[in-house]
Amino acid sequence: MKRYLLSALTLTLLASLSHAADTAQSQPAAAAPRSGVDVQYIDAGVRAQDDFFAHLNGQWLKTTEIPADKSSWGSFAKLRDDTLPQLRAIVEAAQQAGQGGGAKAGAAAAEQQKIGDLYASYMDEKRLDALGAKPLAGEFSRIRALRDKKAIPALVAHLAQIGVAAPYAIYIGQDARASTRYAVYVSQSGLGMPDRDYYLDAKLAEVKAKYQLHVEKMLALAGGKRAGADAKAVVALETALAQVQWTKVENRDPVKRYNKVALAQLDALTPGYDLRGGMAAAGVAAKVDYVIASQPSYLGALQKIVEQTDLATWQAYFEWQLLRSYAPYLSSDFADAHFAFYGTTITGVTAQPPRWKRGVAAVEGALGEAVGKLYVARHFPAERKARMETLVRNLMLAYRQSIDTLDWMSPETKREAQAKLAKFTPKIGYPSKWRDYGALAIARGELVGNMMRAADFGYKRQLNKLGMPVDREEWGMTPQTVNAYYSSTMNEIVFPASILQPPFFDAGADDAVNYGAIGAVIGHEISHGFDDKGSQSDGDGNLRDWWGAQDRKNFAAKADALVRQYSRYSPLPGYQVNGELTLGENIADNSGLAVAYKAYRLSLGGQDAPVIDGLSGDQRFYMGFGQVWRSKMREPQQIVQIKSDPHAPGQFRANGTVVNQPGFYDAFDVKEGDKMYLAPERRVIIW
Template identity: 55%
Template structure:
């Protein structure tokens, strides 16, 4: 699929990129893992595709469903895995349009580039060239009828939630129940709200901000961000494993961090989007075209540094390495992450650690490969990079051992960026909390010391229950570790946690000092 973003090697301009896609199941693992659980999911998928074809009154539904699985399996076999796709250097492959035939002669590149809106570009990026080559071979080795069937399925699948009740129910029976363990469908009004979010996210966000995000919250978070960045600067200087040259470069990058809090300064204009009452499918299609054309229109224009990639009502945050910015939507600036009436320890353990997490993404295994201007450039000394990667390997090995579903482990390499960010974020947040005390002892409240309340604040933000089906899905698709390990996998490496709760060798969350991992 085409997507537009800043050029990783020239962050002053937008690039047109292609990224692998085309599967109906969540990840290539679902097609390639040969155990009974995944075989069962594939059998259920074929039955689901058949049922949807029958509802669409397409003849030969049973055989066509098998054809879909066969073709998607062939696509999965040539796709890159989730660890490879995290490598920003490996996935940066630039081509002049005339040279794209070297990737695949089977694709009519001039026609395809014109259709995607890339026709005027002098350079195109392909994230996974071998996938494109493999896809080209499949165009020849599979029949036209197989491709027609595949495309028909994806049209149905893309619109299923907006069709009649029979389609909606069947879609939920597979994607909700089988893939995620959900027991009942969400109310229709919630699904309607999701549709508005997808099509008119910032328009809804303006209402959300007016109702739920007072100005004083923004001011408090801005001060927290400044405190966390200052604490990070101190931490970098104190690292024992990093040389002076790399520290200087890291400080330079940190000094160029920018941040956005709450909501955009400039709201998105939806005037050109036509919305018709009673035409949910048409509205969704027009919204998709509107969004796509908005992205294509960026090509050749200056970088929009005021743009947000999340809506204000999203309970999340992000770091954008190409912009070197951290962004905190209004909705995450509420309990349990941020409590306006709570004392500092709890908020530093909650939103403070989240802020530290996003800063740390600038220095995780991926983000650390970009400089302060957002360019993919190695600013480390070779020796320091080796030390950093050794620490990352140790953290990956720790998480590899976690087994949230019997027989299925966390992938430490896939989740490494988030695990580094969690560990760095909590460590820096605790340093910032101590600095905020200005040398004064923190009060004991409800029998808990300041440090204890800090770590309780951290634990509170990760309270969550999963069903096994959803966990299995996440292990293949989510670069975050399950919440239990995002909490406990971090605190065992933080000395202040052991001290605060007097953790002893016989306790589950004890880790010997020499085994603790400290990266940032």
């Protein structure tokens, strides 16, 4: 195949043909299939064989500015931003409908009333400015009433119920070794910056210094008399916590994170700190006889930190965490200071999003599925779900066939892999059962109270799961979320309605670009069931080693090669991609695209794909994948991603994946000497 190049002449010709078709007065011909490739963004000055990402997205990269209220911009962010006006229309309609006051009859009307009242509470900035920090007065009093560090476990339990971070988190989830029941997990928490490295990495010392000034400012705004000294003590305390916390890479190991501890043995885990009493105060001790400690060494070290830190510092720490959690819902001085650090210093954003966007986000956080129900009714056609179901079936078929042909997996392990794949549950668009918000009280004019009640509602909803059958109809994302996920304990793949739009899914485009885009997303999520973490769970969602020893060794060798490949990438001077942290996502990208390509070829039924816009089907397939990762990111946000995000930056998700795909070399005639060329023996091919 000739080397691919789309010239300016070709683009001009396509534009003139389009104009002629639009203006023709004769009987119109049948519409030609549309490629779905954003050819206007192609940079003909960069060869696909040298930098596929820059070639495909170069004009966009040159001409697009990141919006002032965004830390990054690209396919995901734009689609999310395009969805926000639709959500705004929903919540503002609910706000207008509730202006008359009084709950209307019917559950649906009651939910809309809550949506409208919560949004109205957020938008009443004049009232919030008049209140200042008063809505938190009761919580400040609770913290300041501490007279002994022995009361800290009960305070942590209370703060968990209202959504305030503490040195450890208590949450409910499926037991990773007994997935038919719920269990209580205790996990490290309580840092005010994105990752422990922000406290320990010398390159980020300036950010840490600004963080201390921010803590001081917030404590002073709340009336603190010794805000400077308290802020210094708080940052020192958080630094001590960071030093004993597990790294993001260590936390990727699901077996090491599963540490079952009987309630009666909790005292031995944290001698001197009444963690067992904290579980009782949290309401879980009466419902379980064990907890799962995610980082037991951290909990042991925490006990010593509690012992060595004076009570006044702990009080300042909890006041700060309360302010950090609720600043966006207080007066403008608190909200603006919160943005100045977390928006500008941490992510590089120069302007706050308009208040209506923040209001929509607050409503979604509290009443996400209530909004989602209205969103789906207005914006998610049934035919889109049906076509997605077909794509999922084709991807599952391609995986089944791929497993059978693997040369590195034994027959016994292949049978286990097929058994797991057969138990996958796909969820598309929206839940079959919507969440009931009847127990959540929302009142106009009580924003902080509303957000606290929403946090408490969510906490009690989780608490009530203990002792109950696992709800396999539950979703972990709302339908309006532009994302997708795989759950190892549920063994399910979930695709919310909002991601089923261009450039991920284009109902009017030829199948090639859809298989490269949403098909690769589907394949990506399926692959998580077989990545270095997901592969440690079986088809029922239980941690179990179902691999033969040699199979695991073969898989580990391929994984190690991916770690080395991605660790060579550097999006910023002095910062490398963490190949170990991003391993699971890199496995999923590479495996998902490989299987999506097989599914696409199967969908052709042995026929040749049409040439559209001068592009072959295989070219459109890989371009569909590459344009999904079109993105730009502010430098501070890029550092956040490198330190804390298990995903590689977009340009490496595109280029780093296609260089391992044999079909890419054929589609674009990539040869030795080209910058995108990787010798066959160095390509990592898993599926």
